[in-house]
Amino acid sequence: MTVIPIRRVTGADVADVVASADFAVLPVGAIEWHGPHLPLGxxxxxxxxxxxxxxxGDWTAVRYPTVSLTAVPGQTRHYPGTVAVRPDTMVDYLSQVLLGIARNGFRRVLVLNAHDANMSTARAAMEWVSGELPVSILLANWFQLVPWTETAEILGPGPARGHGGAFETAGVLAFDPETVRLDGVDDLPPRPRLQTADHVLVESHPAPWQGWSGRLSMVTQDGADEIRRRAERQLHALVAEWLARPEPESPTTGVPGPHELERPATRGRRENG
Incomplete structure (x- = not known):
């Protein structure tokens, strides 16, 4: 159907637009160093x-402006061009933005994220807002739309998923090839990942590291286009499955009030005087 930019909706039309839309979209990115070969954006x-x-897609969505100045990891915060927002500030800001969108009447909001550090702040904001109003908020991270196994199938074996690496470079190449500079940039293989179990590992300077790491020699235009196709197809499937779910009820639905809570039994109290 269509995606409607909220900035072009007049005040006279906003109620009808919200009523006719299936969901709102809030893209979230960053301004951050990704190496000499990729743009800050x-x-x-x-x-x-x-x-x-x-x-x-088979839906109508209302698109809000992209949030571009966000929390950034300590690993890249000191590199040229990066703008970093404190994580606690980001949680507060996203909470207010999402609450404002929901108060405009949207019962579903898609947070479309392309920056790893936004995962935690967006999740915290989503959890808070979902307790304030009846709303379903879906966080879709583009880098999770294509599994690691498929990345190897497309780009070849080897580490491709590092910050500014082959996978991320391929994504930008597919959308805005003029901003990508692969010539003269040597491969910078990342440190091997921990393999025992899923985890979150934060290190100040995980050498080899120049604010990015990866084997850029793996990137091809055909591979970039295939990654984009698969990610877009998966995104459409995810949104369609989400929209098929019933809309949420009020967060207080079914929650007993203070007068309804079961009181503990009293001991040693006489019934009559």
């Missing part, structure tokens, strides 16, 4: 690109 380009890719 890498994550914002990806968030914008996948938001645009929602057009043509």
């Amino acid at each position: 890498t994550d914002t380009i990806l968030a914008d690109g996948f938001a645009d890719a929602l057009d043509g």
